[in-house]
Amino acid sequence: MLGSAVTDDMRPTRTLFALMFSGLSLFSALAKSSSQVPAFPVRPEVFIGSFKVASEGITFNGEGTMFVGADSAVWIVSERGDTRKIADVDTHLGQAGIGARDILAADFGPKNVFRDGDNNDGIVWRITPDGQKTVTASGIADPNAVLVLPDRSFLVSDDGTDKIYRVKDGKVTVWSRGVEYPNGMALSLDNSHLYVAQIFKAISPRMIGDDRTWAFRLTSDFEPAGPPTVAFGTTEGGVDGLVADEQGRIYVADNGAGKIRRFDPRNGQVELIAEGMPGVASLVFGEGKFDRHSIYATSARAGGGKVWKVPVGARGAPVYR
Numbered sequence: 001m002l003g004s005a006v007t008d009d010m011r012p013t014r015t016l017f018a019l020m021f022s023g024l025s026l027f028s029a030l031a032k033s034s035s036q037v038p039a040f041p042v043r044p045e046v047f048i049g050s051f052k053v054a055s056e057g058i059t060f061n062g063e064g065t066m067f068v069g070a071d072s073a074v075w076i077v078s079e080r081g082d083t084r085k086i087a088d089v090d091t092h093l094g095q096a097g098i099g100a101r102d103i104l105a106a107d108f109g110p111k112n113v114f115r116d117g118d119n120n121d122g123i124v125w126r127i128t129p130d131g132q133k134t135v136t137a138s139g140i141a142d143p144n145a146v147l148v149l150p151d152r153s154f155l156v157s158d159d160g161t162d163k164i165y166r167v168k169d170g171k172v173t174v175w176s177r178g179v180e181y182p183n184g185m186a187l188s189l190d191n192s193h194l195y196v197a198q199i200f201k202a203i204s205p206r207m208i209g210d211d212r213t214w215a216f217r218l219t220s221d222f223e224p225a226g227p228p229t230v231a232f233g234t235t236e237g238g239v240d241g242l243v244a245d246e247q248g249r250i251y252v253a254d255n256g257a258g259k260i261r262r263f264d265p266r267n268g269q270v271e272l273i274a275e276g277m278p279g280v281a282s283l284v285f286g287e288g289k290f291d292r293h294s295i296y297a298t299s300a301r302a303g304g305g306k307v308w309k310v311p312v313g314a315r316g317a318p319v320y321r
Contacts, residue, residue, distance in 0.1 A: 036293065036311075036313055037313035037314075038311050038312070038313055040271060040272060040273050040274075041259075041272045041273055041274050041275050042273065042274050042310060042311055042312075043274070043276065044274050044276065044277055044297070044308035044309065044310045045308060045309045045310075046306055046307075046308060046309075047081050047296060047306075047307045047308060047309040048068070048077065048081045048083060048306060048307035049305070049306050050083060050305070051070040051071050051083075051304075051305030051306070051307075052071050052305055053070070053071050053072075053302065053303065053305055054070065054071075054092075054279070054299060054300050054301060054302055054303070054304055054305050055068055055069060055070035055071075055092070055281070055298040055299055055300070055304070055305050055306065055307055056069055056070070056092055056093055056094070056281040056282050056298050056299075056300040057069030057074075057092050057093050057094050057095040057105060057106070057282050057298065058095060058282045058283070058284045058296055058297070058298050058307065059095040059096050059097050059103055059284055060097055060284065060287040060288060060290075060319075061097045061099075061100070061101050061102060061103055061129065061321075062097060062099065062100040062101060062321055063100065063101055063129075063288065064287045064288015064289060064290070065101075065129060065288065066078075066287075066288075066290060066296070067095055067103050067105075067127075068083070068095075068298065068307060069089070069092025069093060069094075069095055069105060069282075069298070070092055070298070070305060071092070071305065072088060072089060072090065072091065072092060073085045073086075073087060073088050073089060073092060074086055074087045074089060074092065074095075074103075074105055074127055074131075076129065077307075079289045079290055081307075086127070086129065086130065086131035087105075087125075087127050087131040087132075087133055089105060089107045089125065090107050090108060090109050090110055091107050091108035091109070092105075092107075093105070093106040093107060093108065093143065093144050093145075094106045094143075094144050094145035094146045094156075094157075094184075094241075094282060095146060095282070096146040096147060096148050096154065096321075097148070097319065097321045098126060098148055098152075098154070098321055099321055100321070101128065101129055102126050102127060102128050102129075103126070103127050104124055104125065104126055104127075104136060104146045104148070104154060105124070105125045105127055105146075106122070106123075106124050106125075106143040106144055106145070106146050106156060107122065107123045107124070107125060107143070108121075108122055108142050108143070109121035109122050109123055120139050120140070120141050121138075122138070122139075122140040122141050122142050122143040122158070123135055123137070123138050123140075123143070124136045124137040124138075124140070124143055124146060124156055124167065136167065137156060137165070137167045137172050138172070139172055140156055140158055140163075140165055140172065141158055141160060141161060142158050142159060142160040142161070143156045143157070143158060143165075144156075144157050144158065144159040144182075144183055145157045145159075145182075145183055145184045145185050145241070145242075145282075147185040147186070147187070147194075148319075148320045148321055149187075149222050149320060150191060150222070150320045151168075151221075151222065152320070152321075153166055153167060153168035153169075153222070154166070154167050155167075155175060155185055155194075157182040157183055157184075157185060157196065158182070159181050159182060159183045159199055159200070160181070161181075162177045162178070162179060162180045162181070162182070163175075163176070163177055163182070164176045164177075164179070164182050164185075164196065166222075175223070175224070176216065176224050176228075178214070178216070178224065178227050178228045179196050179198050179214050179228055180198060180200070180201060180202070180210075181198055181199050181200035181201070181207075181210065182196045182197070182198060182199075183196075183197045183198070183199040183239070183240050183241070184196070184197040184239070184240055184241040184242035184243075184252070184253065184282070184283075185197075185242060186242035186243055186244045186250055186317075187244065187317070188244070188248060188265070189244065189246075189247075189248035189317055189318075190248075191218065191222075192217065192218055193215045193216060193217055193218060194215070194216040194218055194222075194224075195213055195214070195215055195231055195242055195244075195250050196213065196214045196215075196216065196228065196242075197212075197213045197214075197239040197240060197241070197242050197252055198210045198212045198213070198214060198239065199238055199239060199240055199255065200238075201237075208237055209236075209237025209238025209239075209255070209256040210237055210238070210239065211233045211234040211235055211236055211237050211238075211239055211254070212230050212232075212233050212239070213230075213231050213232055213233070213234075213239055213242065213250070213252055213263065214228040214229065214230055214231060215228060215229055215230075215231040216228045231250075231263065231265070232250075232263045232268070232270050233270075234252065234254050234257070234259075234261050234270065236254055236256060236257035236259070237254075237256045237257075238254060238255040238256025238257070239252050239253065239254055239255065240252075240253040240254070240255040240280070240281045240282070240300070241253040241280075241281055241282040241283040241297070241298075242283065243283040243284060243285060243295065243316065243317075244316070244317035245285070245312070245314040245315065245316055245317055246314055246315045246316065246317055247264075247314060248264075248265060248266070248317065249262050249263065249264045249265070249314070250262065250263045250265070251263075251273065251283055251295060251312070253277075253280040253281055253282070253283050253297060254280070255279055255280055255281055255300065257275075258275060258276060258277045258278045258279065258280055259272060259273075259274065259275045259277065259280070260272075260273045260274045260275075260277065260280060260283070260295070260297065260310060261273060262312075273310065273312060274308075274310045277297060277299065277308055278299060278301045278304060279299040279300045279301025279302075279304050280297050280298070280299060280300075280308070281297070281298045281299060281300040282297065282298045283295050283296070283297050284296050284316075285315060285316025285317075286316075287316075287319075291309065291311070292315050292316070293311060293312065293313055293314060293315060294309050294310055294311045294312060295309075295310045295312055296308070296309055296310075297310060
């Protein structure tokens with residue numbers, strides 16, 4: 001039986017083995033980390049399947065609490081997928097965190113006409129975690145997506161018109177009329193560009209889904225520096241929610257196709273990330289105790305009401321509140 005004593009001439013050998021073991025452990029950790037990047041397209045996991053009608057609008061507040069719009073209400077969701085209703089709305093639509101604890105929630109209001117008309121009853125609510133609602137913006141016909149900018153003003157798309165509004169210091173102004181039927185919005189990593197999804201196009205006498213996502217170049221004051229240009233298309237129609245990751249890649253919910261695709265502005269590549277998600281609408285990266293390397297996605301499909309979890313192997317870009 002070998003003894004446990006260590007002599008001076010054995011110490012270098014023991015040190016060498018320790019270094020080798022440390023190196024193997026580091027290699028193993030790196031291999032494990034790289035293996036977390038999934039093979040695309042991935043199969044989405046149903047995170048919530050209990051909503052009755054449909055879901056659209058999903059965000060986190062500064063405390064890492066998840067909020068979801070579904071069944072004409074706003075809900076708080078736990079890490080286990082349990083839901084608790086906190087506020088009723090006419091229409092559950094886009095959401096964004098604002099301040100430390102609150103969220104902004106878009107609401108068509110009682111009327112949803114599409115195109116300007118007798119329906120300027122849209123509201124953007126500010127909602128606290130205990131369900132208190134105050135009007136932050138009004139007079140927008142059909143507000144849909146909401147994006148908070150670094151200066152704490154925010155943009156609101158009206159997907160029934162060609163208008164994107166900016167709400168700054170309590171004043172609502174038209175920010176752009178450059179994209180027909182604008183929907184989801186996301187900033188580039190350096191805040192130099194705004195990406196906007198176009199969900200519809202009009203082909204008389206009806207509307208069909210559109211596959212284009214546009215890019216606005218921005219001024220230092222986050223105003224358009226010129227007309228937008230097409231950043232990419234998906235070849236299938238009805239693009240909806242947008243979100244950016246830590247590498248500046250843009251994920252788009254292709255509502256009509258039930259797919260999520262990812263655009264890399266560095267090389268122009270568009271990659272299929274997930275499929276089998278009918279009516280996929282709003283997207284958000286996990287925060288707080290939620291998986292930060294996954295996207296959580298809602299379904300606006302009538303009778304759907306799901307929220308999916310989609311592993312993508314990357315974290316979300318910085319979020320402004």
